[in-house]
Amino acid sequence: MRRLLITDDEFITAEGIKHAVDWTRLGISHVFTAYSAPQAKEIFNREPIDILLCDIEMPQGNGLQLLEWVREHHPAAETIFLTCHADFHYAKQAIQLGSFDYLLKPVLYADLEAVVKRALQKIDENQRLNEFSQFGKYWMQYQPLLIERFWLDILKQSIPSDPREVARVAEERNIPYSEDMLFLPALIHIRRWHKSYSLRDVKIMEYAIRKSAEEMVVVRPDNGLVVSIGDGFLLALLSGEANQPESASLNERSEAYITACRDYFACDVSCYIGEIVRGHETAAMYGRLLALDANNVAYDSKVFHLGQARVPALSIQQPMLDMTVWAAMLEGGSIEKVLAEAEAYIEKRIHSDELTPESLNPFLQDVQQTVYYVLQVKGIQAHQLFGDRHSMELSARATRSATDALSWLKHLISTSMTFAADVEHSPNVVDKAIAYIHQHLSEVISREEIASHVFLNPDYLTRLFKKQTGLSISEYVLKHRLGIAAELLGSTEMSISAIAGRIGYANFSHFSRMFKKYMNMNPLEYRQEQQERKKSKSRESGSERS
Structure with missing residues (x-):
């Protein structure tokens, strides 16, 4: 439903028009009235007005000035003038400003209804044209995506490789396609990046590489398109009529493209040029090009032609190295x-x-x-x-x-042998094991865990450890823990249970037994002995001073 605004400085005229016409029958749901141009502007800014019925001669801004403002701020609204003056100058200005019609007062309501009807028809027509225009913009903007989706569905065989089915889907999606069209697929694979990129940067670089393929390999929009497949793969679908697999020009363009990718995008790219096929045969050709790429482990930046690719001699079993x-x-x-x-x-x-x-x-x-x-x-x-x-x-x-x-062999051999050389200098490895023990004294640590930290077999580490320290790993851990416990018992007021927890003993009784086994007294006796020694030293120091 539409909205209409009556603007007239004469209250009786405005209200008379408002109540004299059956606006609902015309398709107008809301009728507003204003008695000056400023009031009309307020209503326009508050309500989506479709039609303005307006007097020309008004205080605080005439109707022509109001129309000029409406054209600037609400261009979709239609304006119909109602005036007592049959002045050609007014009529000329109204036409120049784009008014819909110009009626003289007193107006017959039947004539007014007829003009409003025509105005409403124009509004509907303009809206349809605008929607079509918006759709046209949408189509021009998104048609490349729709075409790419169409070819992806063919390559992934979401659309069966049947000529009639491919043609049917193309027609259904309004894709320009004919069963007689010939295509030359060329697979492009980004095999390696020479720089470290974030995921976002990779996406940006892949987009740039695709645009470069469109410019350097396809060259012109009428010569084909490039479809992004993902995982570093692109497929150029070239016109079969304009390009031949053996074309020197296509080969040169592809080689120039590979060089540009290496120089400007810091990556290795290989191109695999297929054979001319029809649309429904593209998926099969794409599969053959993928197989050609999978079989290529020798070259990272090269142009391959499917029909000319040499097949390595697999039938002869090559002797391996000793x-x-x-x-x-x-x-x-x-x-x-x-x-x-x-x-x-x-x-x-x-x-x-x-x-x-x-x-x-x-x-x-x-x-x-x-x-x-x-x-x-x-x-x-x-x-x-x-x-x-x-x-x-x-x-x-x-x-x-x-x-x-x-790259893997260099990493494998260098890392292994460098670490093996470190092991030969056992103090270095044992020192790492000791440092790990000291960092985890408050935890339950095993010989296997310590060996894992220095990447050694537990038995081998134990041999190295005893050779350097004279103790097994378990003996070293126990001795070091009890040494810390003894120091804390003699120099602090910490409870015995707290000291046991500090060095990794959750069981107080077990701690007491182990302490007594190695110190020949339990923790409490050791603390009392240390306190007595301190008192004795203190008394001796006092005697000497006196």
Whole structure:
């Protein structure tokens, strides 16, 4: 329902119009009256007025000035003038200001109703046009997202790979598509970042990389589009008519794009160019490109063509390296020598097109087994040494590429052998164990827990510990605890139960037994003895002064 405002400085005229017309029948639910331009403005600011019926000659601002204000602040409202003056100058100004109509008083109510009806029709039409315009803006803004969603549904096979079904969904979603269209898919994979980015920064960088793909690989909007798949993958869907897989221009654009990503975005990107397909065949081609990427462990920044990709010779079982030699080198501390041989082995496989996930993974497992064997010999717990997040991330990525494999091997070997060298200087490790014991004296600590802290086998740590201190770990802990207890008993007024708790004894009786076993007296007797000694010394000091 609409709202109408009657503005006239003559009260009788305004009220007469208000009550003479059946406004409800016209579709108007509320009728307001104002007797000056300022009053009319107040009502406009308070109510959503659709139609203004207004006199021209009024004090405190005439109708033309009011119309000018309405046009600026409430442009959707329509204005109909009612005036006693058949003045062409007034009429001309009213038209220039955009009034809907210009009626002379006294007006026939039937004529007034007819003009109001037309004004309401114009308002409805304007509203429909505005809604269409808003929808048009929405469509232009969000159509790329709708198109991307359409292709994602095809790639993930939410839309079946059937030509009629793909065409039906495209028509249903108002997506420009034809079964005769040809597409050339090109998979883009961000394989590695050379800088450490937050999750938010990664999203920003991925957006920039996608826009660059649109500019450098697709080049023009009519040449295709780029779909963001997630997890560092993009799929460029190029026009099959304009681009051919063997096109030198496409290859050059892709190589330039890879270089730009490395130089400007600090990342390695590989491009996998497929073969020309129709829309319903895109999902299958996408799957083949993913498989090509998964099988590529040799190169991080390269353009691959599906039809030209060489398949590594998997049928020939390649001999593995003799890890006993590497184990001997590692035990001897030849870290750089082992790393150099590992890198040479991988490079050789790359150059002979023999490096695949199937050949890389066994090699990594053999090296890891060799390193862990050396650690075991030295009494070091590997699962403790490499249980941190960074180590687990490097290990998880190791089979993805030669670069990731070498990063993991360098971390694995360097960390292991550096720590093993520290173990050789046992005082360093024993000192760490002693520091840990001192920090946790008020807690229940086990030999296994202390060994875990320094990444050693408990038996091996015990041997090192006794060699340096002359005591087993348990003997050292007990002696140190009772030493602290004795000091507190002799120098403080703390209760015996509080002292027992301070050094990790929850059971008072057990503490008393252990104290008596090693001190040949119970805690109370020890305290009394220490107090007597202090009194005796005090008396002796007094005698000497006198």
